[in-house]
Amino acid sequence: MSNHRIVPSIERPYVISIAGFDPSAGAGLLSDMKTFEAHQLYGFGVCTAMTIQTDTAFLKNDWLEKEHLLAQLKPxxxxxxIPAVKIGLIKDLETLLAVCDCLISFDPQIKIVLDPVLKASAGYNFHDWISGSVIFKNVLKRLYLITPNYLELQTLMGADQENQKDVKAVEQLCLSWSLDCAVLLKGGHHPLTPGTDYLFHKNERLEFHSGSPVVYPKHGSGCVLSSAITAQLALGNSLQKSCRFGKEYIERFLNSNTSLLGYHNL
Structure with a gap:
């Protein structure tokens, strides 16, 4: 495939979000576009699902099929x-794998960031993915970074209620994944060190500590962090620097006001 693309002259890098449509604009595509714009990027959006929700209630979700996603993406x-892509809510692992393969077929060096949205903050369950499945392992090999929180990792591990504080098991899983792609374990739900993010990369661990003693929870904060990191990667920054800048950005977002819907600015 030819790499000679005729595009309009633009100073900003391009970046894509592949995610669901949240009418409240707190999460998903609309939230990602706000984040990209704040980072002075030009953001494209591929819609994976049409949701009916607010910042406090999730009512319904309608998936878009794999063929529809690829039809939006390929043109x-x-x-x-496109140097970097963020993937959020998506129908299933088969669709996710097909999307990753499509991205890599156009550019083997593209940086794919996956935010594994398994459950809405309002309580709606989207997926029952299992980390040991063959398809999930194949997805990991195609990613540059995955950004789960502690509860999402517990779900992926199939942990029961009694084992939900097994931090050692979670970290071992992150280290094993880090041989295929980098893993950012977000600290918002961590039982021992809340607010501290852990980056696992090639069997090493780095810590990103909170710079704010108090934050105000926000609907879609996980989406914002992942899209902020994707934005930094698209700007050419290293993985470590992108995660550190993403951490700083999300804390400003969380403290932008006291409501569940935050403001975006650098």
Whole structure:
């Protein structure tokens, strides 16, 4: 496939979010677009699902099929150079794998960031993915970074209620994944060190501590952190620097007001 793309002159890098549509704009595509714009990127959006929700209630979700996702995605990849992509809510692992393969077929160096949205903050369950499945392992090999929180990792491990504080088991899973892709364990729900994020990369662990003693929870904060990191990667920053800047950005977002819907700015 030719790499010679005719595109309009633009100073900002391009970046894509592949995620669901949240009418409240706190999470998903609309939230990612706000984050990309704050980082002075030009953001494209591929819609994976139409949700009916607010910042406090989740009522319904309608998935878009794999063929529809790929039909949205391919014309963008054919025309524009895309250094990084963030994937959020998506129908299933088969669809996720197909999307990753499509991205890599256009650019083997593209940086794919997955935020594994398994459950809405309002309580709606989307997936029952299991980390040991063959498809999930194949997905990991195609990713640059995955950004689960502690509870999402517990779900992926199939942990029962009694084992939900087994921090050692979670960290061992992150280390094993880090041989395929980097893992950012978000600290918002961590039982021992809340607020501290852990980056696992090639069997090493780095810590990113909170710079704010108090934060105000926000709907879609996980989406914002992942898209902020993706934005930094698209700007050419290293993985470590992107995660550190993403941490700083999300804390400003959380403290932008006291409601569940935050404001975006650098």
């Amino acid at each position: 963008l990849l054919e025309k524009f150079p």
